[in-house]
Amino acid sequence: MxxxxxxxxxxxxxxxxxxxxxxxxxxxxxxxxxxxxxxxxxxxxxxxxxxxxxxxxxxxxxxxxxxxxxxxxxxxxxxxxxxxxxxxxxxxxxxxxxHLPLDAHPTLGNNAQLASKLGIQNPTIDPSVKQDLLWTGELEKALSPDDFASLLSNTLNREPLTIAAGNKPIKRLAWCTGGAQDYIDQAAELGVDAFISGEASERTFHSAVEQGIHYFGAGHHATERYGIQALGEHLASQFELEWHHLDLSNPV
Missing domain, CATH: 3.40.1390.30 (NIF3 (NGG1p interacting factor 3)-like)
Known part of the structure; x- marks a missing residue:
């Protein structure tokens, strides 16, 4: 077709x-x-x-x-x-x-798909950030920072950058895929235990440590590979297209 x-x-x-x-x-x-x-x-x-x-x-x-x-x-x-x-x-x-429309879509988008892959429950778009880009949710059971880093690594096939703010367990978290590291401050204001983005900046370390929030930089490409795949699969089914998803490796 x-x-x-x-x-x-x-x-x-x-x-x-x-x-x-x-x-x-x-x-x-x-x-x-x-x-x-x-x-x-x-x-x-x-x-x-x-x-x-x-x-x-x-x-x-x-x-x-x-x-x-x-x-x-x-x-x-x-x-x-x-x-x-x-x-x-x-x-x-x-x-x-x-770009942003795919980040924000409530089911096919990058943030929704990342939540699904990680088993995050009750994923919710937080209204404090424009364009539906900051999401919050919770894990089924609390994990230590090391165990959550392992979950990210095993799911995304990439070792995350981890900034652990002490040893407090992670239950509630916020995330935004890709180059969204500066949402860490809004995430900290929400009182979550951890924040995930794709990339980190030098200032991200200080924000995490000083505000007592765990941070995980899971890779720009790694956190954004699932939305476009879900959209492609949907379109292939909708229009009966021949479809090929190409996940070309990128360490960033």
Whole structure:
């Protein structure tokens, strides 16, 4: 089966309610290719490696979380950007990207999917942060910082950066996938035991220690690989598409 590119993008826009988000990059169709989509490739980031594999698979569209045309980047189409765009245009492949809308979706999004993978109960979007990006929930039973780090490692296949604020057990926690380390201060105000994000900054250490909250940096890629996969699976089922999810390794 196949679906028109216009219909596919319109469906995702409505599914993710993308119009309500103020984002750092355009959401939706970023590079126009084929008018019909039969074969869809999904991945976290529209890297050259992902594009090359999509070409090998004769994909009509690539759907990613991290696409192109970020706020503040150079507008020049040279070097790496030229090579990526050339590969897409030469092979008539659509590039479709959704950033914050995919982080925030209540079932298919990165935060919801991470909660599901970790067995976090009662996942709830906290209204204190705009655009539905800070989530809270609780574990079925309290875990020590070491045991929770092991849970992250075993689930995500990546050793997390751990900043343990003493030995207090972890029951209630907050999280936001990707580069969301600065939400640690709002998480601490909520009185949770721990906060998870993908990346950490130098200041994250001081915020965790001084506010008595455990922090886990579980990897930007590792925490955001599940939302795009869930969305791709949903679309493949909805439109009977040939679908390939490519989880290309990234240690960051």
């Amino acid at each position: 196949s679906v028109s590119t216009q219909q596919l993008v319109q469906y995702i826009d409505e599914l993710l309610d993308s119009a309500k988000f103020r984002d750092y990059a355009p959401n939706g169709l970023q590079v126009e290719g084929s008018t019909q989509v039969k074969t869809l490739v999904t991945g976290v980031t529209a890297s050259q490696a992902l594009i090359d594999k999509a070409v090998e698979l004769n994909a009509d569209a690539i759907l990613v979380h991290h696409g192109f045309f970020w706020k503040g980047e150079s507008p020049l189409v040279v070097g790496m950007k030229q090579r990526r765009l050339k590969a897409l245009l030469t092979n008539n492949i659509n590039l479709i990207g959704y």
